[in-house]
Amino acid sequence: MSHETQHETTIAAPARAVYELIANIADWPRIFPPTVHTEYVERGKTEERIRIWAMANGEPRGWLSRRQLDKENLRIRFRQEVSQPPVAAMGGEWLIDPVSDTETRVRLTHDFDAVNDDADNVSLITLAIDRNSTSELAALKSSAESRSADLLLTFEDSLRVKGSASDVYDFIYAASQWEARLPHVARIALQEDTPNVQVLEMDTRSGDGDVHTTKSVRICFPADRIVYKQIEPPALLSVHNGQWTISAEAGSTLVTSAHTVVIKPDAIGPVLGEQATVADARDLVRNALGRNSTTTLQHAKAYVETR
DSSP: OOEEEEEEEEESSOHHHHHHHHHOGGGHHHHOTTEEEEEEEEEOSSEEEEEEEEEETTEEEEEEEEEEEETTTTEEEEEEEEOOTTEEEEEEEEEEEEEETTEEEEEEEEEEEEGGGOHHHHHHHHHHHHHHHHHHHHHHHHHHHOOOGGGEEEEEEEEEESSOHHHHHHHHHOGGGHHHHOTTEEEEEEEEEETTEEEEEEEEEOTTSOEEEEEEEEEEETTTEEEEEEEEOOTTEEEEEEEEEEEEETTEEEEEEEEEEEEOHHHHHHHHOTTOOHHHHHHHHHHHHHHHHHHHHHHHHHHHHTO
């Protein structure tokens, strides 16, 4: 038996701009809170296959979907190719309707079948769809209506290691060992129920000695990259996504730590003081995350080069 849901919102932005935000999956981990990572498997003008990792009822899930893009009519249909239990099948549609030149109505529909049409499974799936759809539409509205590009910050740090890419990857992958290996890590709790999908809770010490707790989901691609999203970011940030990239180059390895963050404007005053500005927050975030990344890179280098 098929079940259907619909969620909607109204956004103060042109319909075409809203459509583009939904069509471009590269920005989904930044825009949509449940989305951890996305990538294209096949890409055409009107049809594509994409792989998505996202949170559902507090657990990371991954699936492959096919999408049909109708740019002229502002519609995007999607259908999971292989669903994960308790979902037996799922699809839906984004419908973007202009209300005026500056206002848009967005409807997000889902249809799904539950494994064995079990009532508990139906309830669980409905709860996940309701939670994620509500969160996604609110985030889409916020992103489309945002007028401050200064809140978005991207940067990276790199280091060359005289050693194999696989050894460097192993150091980054084995986050369960970071408490013993990295001086800024005070506590680690790592869970990996699905191979190469990790849930990492970590306490880190800042330069002033304060301890901050974060929780991330990491998607690992042996042995060249690990992407992650903080599902519990620090108070100053609404979004923190990152990626470790490991590239073998002529007998050495280049390892890069990249960050994409969105500063939470309402948190600047409570965290940094009422006189603090967005520029102050950007400097603090860049320095703090860069310092931790550089420390991790340096210890990975020392670990690999002394093996």
